[in-house]
Amino acid sequence: MSTLITGGAGYIGAHVLRLLQERGDRVVVVDDLSSGDESRASGATVVRIDLASDGARGALSRVMAEHGVDRIVHFAARKQVGESVAHPEVYYRDNIASLAAVLGASADVGVHRFVFSSSAAVYGTPASSPVSEDAATNPINPYGETKLAGEWLVRGAAAAHGLDAVSLRYFNVAGAGWDDLGDPSPLNLVTIAIDRIRRGLPPIILGDDYDTVDGTGVRDYIHVLDLAEAHLAALDGLGTNPGRARVYNVGTGRGASVREVLDRLELAAGSGLTPLVEPRRAGDPAEVVANPALIEAELGWRASRGLDEMVDSAWRASEHRAAAAR
Ligand SMILES: NC(=O)c1ccc[n+]([C@@H]2O[C@H](COP(=O)([O-])OP(=O)(O)OC[C@H]3O[C@@H](n4cnc5c(N)ncnc54)[C@H](O)[C@@H]3O)[C@@H](O)[C@H]2O)c1
Numbered sequence: 001m002s003t004l005i006t007g008g009a010g011y012i013g014a015h016v017l018r019l020l021q022e023r024g025d026r027v028v029v030v031d032d033l034s035s036g037d038e039s040r041a042s043g044a045t046v047v048r049i050d051l052a053s054d055g056a057r058g059a060l061s062r063v064m065a066e067h068g069v070d071r072i073v074h075f076a077a078r079k080q081v082g083e084s085v086a087h088p089e090v091y092y093r094d095n096i097a098s099l100a101a102v103l104g105a106s107a108d109v110g111v112h113r114f115v116f117s118s119s120a121a122v123y124g125t126p127a128s129s130p131v132s133e134d135a136a137t138n139p140i141n142p143y144g145e146t147k148l149a150g151e152w153l154v155r156g157a158a159a160a161h162g163l164d165a166v167s168l169r170y171f172n173v174a175g176a177g178w179d180d181l182g183d184p185s186p187l188n189l190v191t192i193a194i195d196r197i198r199r200g201l202p203p204i205i206l207g208d209d210y211d212t213v214d215g216t217g218v219r220d221y222i223h224v225l226d227l228a229e230a231h232l233a234a235l236d237g238l239g240t241n242p243g244r245a246r247v248y249n250v251g252t253g254r255g256a257s258v259r260e261v262l263d264r265l266e267l268a269a270g271s272g273l274t275p276l277v278e279p280r281r282a283g284d285p286a287e288v289v290a291n292p293a294l295i296e297a298e299l300g301w302r303a304s305r306g307l308d309e310m311v312d313s314a315w316r317a318s319e320h321r322a323a324a325a326r
């Protein structure tokens with residue numbers, strides 16, 4: 001078995017890479033290093049290809065043939081919601097073209113096992129929570145649209161080329177499995193709050209008047225190492241059903257409020273900074289929590305790590321990054 005990890009120098013891809021390396025699997029990484037960092041992929045061959053560029057399919061086919069690849073995990077994508085609203089054409093081009101190149105190359109080389117990074121963003125603003133996979137998909141920004149269109153493309157390629165494919169809809173990913181693999185981009189509650197605390201600024205709560213346990217928004221936070229383990233469960237369960245394209249939520253099934261997250265972060269950071277409360281952001285639902293029953297029933301995976309471990313590890317990783325930068 002040899003696994004191709006696209007985007008393996010990124011935050012989540014590097015965790016899957018390290019788990020596969022630890023159990024002795026053969027791996028090759030393809031990444032353009034646009035947001036990734038090659039040092040995260042230490043010990044692996046990293047081939048630099050922009051998967052959205054002309055000629056990517058052919059270049060990737062050659063890499064796959066050379067490394068005897070027989071399974072693929074496709075992480076490589078742009079993931080900034082705000083940027084996707086400002087530049088939808090860039091998101092459609094990059095996220096869809098890169099997926100098309102990877103699926104095309106897998107057909108060229110005859111690879112039939114495929115895992116795709118999707119997102120809870122495909123649900124948009126769910127009508128109710130917990131959210132199951134059969135809930136309506138109604139993305140509210142171009143990023144989420146590219147993930148939903150990506151799932152459709154995976155489904156089409158599975159039918160056309162006999163892939164056995166899984167799309168994983170990640171909920172709110174946080175934490176670090178190793179101190180050197182933290183998420184460096186301030187794009188979600190945990191990383192934005194860490195970034196502010198490190199700059200001596202108080203974290204921000206957007207709305208404390210929701211109908212929730214403490215008035216702040218509730219989300220399903222999943223430890224990146226649990227998420228990485230879900231990829232291994234998905235990979236190991238592939239290969240017996242050509243033409244099948246399954247979709248699974250990856251979350252814990254438990255919600256945590258913004259205030260709970262920030263309280264734990266304050267404990268880890270010891271900053272003494274009291275969060276600022278600002279008005280709600282338009283369109284933010286009170287609560288979005290995954291129903292993860294399907295992936296547990298079909299792949300035997302469930303999250304085992306809690307909020308404290310997630311937040312503490314994210315803070316430790318930020319300390320590690322700050323020390324390395326000094
Ligand atoms: N982090 C999250 O909370 C989250 C939630 C839901 C879904 N996802 C999805 O998971 C995947 C990985 O996310 P991440 O948080 O690790 O992001 P990341 O930015 O850390 O990693 C993405 C990696 O892909 C590479 N890449 C991007 N465009 C490329 C291209 N055209 N060609 C080759 N390489 C390219 C980047 O250099 C980077 O190493 C993405 O598809 C993202 O949309 C992430």
